[in-house]
Amino acid sequence: VNRRSIEPCLLARCLIRAAAWMVPFRSRADWQREWMGELHYAQQTLWEKGREMAAGSRLVGFALGAFQDAAWYRTHTWSREHFKWTVARGTKSASFCLFAIGLILTVITVTSGSLPRTRAALLRLPYTDPDRIVTVAQGDATLAVRSGIRDEWVRWWRTDSHLIEGAATYFWSEKTVDRRGTQVATVSSVFFPLLGAQTEDKRRFASNSFENCGNCVVLSNDFWRKAYHGKAPASVVMNGTRFRVIAVLNKEFWFLTRRIGVWEIGRGAANRNAKTGVVIRLRPDVTDAQARAELVSIVQAQGVNPWSSLYFFTEHTGSRSVLVLRARAYPRRRNDFASRSREFRAMECARIRPCAVFLLQDRIAARRCAASRFGIYASAFDHDVGGY
Amino acid sequence: MKDEIKLTHTSALVLKVISGGCNYGFDIMERTGLQSGTVYPILRRLEESGLILARWEPQAAQQLQRPQRRYYKLTRAGERTLVMAGLRYPLLQNLTAGEEKR
DSSP: OOHHHHHHHHHHHHHHHHHHTTSOHHHHHHHHHHHHHHHHHHHHHHHHTTOHHHHHHHHHHHHHHHHHHHHHHIIIIIHHHHHHHHHHHHTTSHHHHHHHHHHHHHHHHIIIIIHHHHHHHHTOOSSSSGGGEEEEEEEOTTTOOEEOEEHHHHHHHHHHOSSEEEEEEEEEEEEEETTEEEEEEEEOTTHHHHHTOBBTTSOBOOTTTTTTOOSEEEEOHHHHHHHHTTOOOSEEEETTEEEEEEEEBOTTOOBSBSOEEEEEEOOOOSSTTOEEEEEEEEOTTOOHHHHHHHHHHHHHHTTOOTHHHHTEEEEESTTTTSOEEOOOOOOSSHHHHHHHHHHHHHHHHHHHSOOHHHHTTOHHHHHHHHHHHHHHHHHHOSSBOSOO | OOOOOOOOHHHHHHHHHHHTTOOSHHHHHHHHOOOHHHHHHHHHHHHHTTSEEEEEOOTHHHHTTSOOOEEEEEOHHHHHHHHHHHHHSHHHHTOOHHHHTO
16 A cells, blocks of 8 residues: 555544444444444555555545444434433432332323313314214113103204204114115214214205105215225115115214214104104203203103103213213102102003003012013113113 | 335345345445445445344454454345345346346
């Protein structure tokens, strides 16, 4: 190696050593060893090929590449090593223990209290003003089950309530649609406009969208994609009857369960005592308690036994089973409670099966009837309102 | 089975010349015409991905009064990836063994 190539080689070595400072300590020795070796062979190769004239600039250029290589090491290795080192050192310190305890307490606090609200905020429901959408159900104080609402009550609320903008009914059951089993919801014609649901092409349902619509259905987006591969059929055959397809729902839309594939627009309940799920839209600034009190009073004003409305509660669909508001109007006196309890059971039993003996306060019959109450909820509905 | 790693054209080129017998950094630079600042980070990445394996030249080299070299060779995963890269970059196939190791 002649003197002309010694100086560039020295400069190149200095550059490599400078770049080596960027490399993490653990890998630095190997890294520098490789680069120095490569520099040696680069110099030798250029010398052997008789390119010593250009060797100086080439060696410096070669060594400058070491900075890029070192930078790669720094960004890809340093952070991982540093993290491991920090964790290994930090876990032995008292501050880490305090931090861990604080973190655990924070997680517990967040998950126990704020999570439902956080979830509701993040997974906002696909309705217009979802905070004003409330499902209404009758509950039972002891069994913690909910049943639907009588269809005639919904009619009273629609006409007499000043605190709700509208009420829609729903229930669902398993049906066969074009030889494919799916959950089919039967909803009233105001159901989609009330929620502010949108179609696949982002249109909102108008209040008159389903007027004069006999045998009409709306398809859920998932069902539409899976069963029809994204091509909307003009009609579907459901349990042997042909239904006209009005629209396909937006893919974000769901209500209580995502299993519903088809939404049939119903014409109202077959009889006045049939029970359905009810969803209402409250007027702005109306609280659950105000609405509940009014709905109860409307029902009572129609002469319905007050016991029936004692366990009347509303539930925000947005927070699902988190915010359950029960009526507080429990009977104060024990005798009063007992008498109303009997009255209630008599009414329920009378609806399900003749229970005249019970009305005569026969204790044995009363027990039988009370036992049958457990079966009421199971036997009274052949469909689901999402209340269990 | 682990998904095939998608290489850039340059990385595939480096892998190809390693498979052709160029087994250390400067040699790869000479064959491909790439700069050192490009070749060595690629070698690190390929090594990290398990496509090439690096080993130091045996100590005998030190007895010859020269520094040790760090040699690279393809792993099985590297060979498979190179085949996939060949389908993705058809021109790589045109590199014959003679051209790779002149």
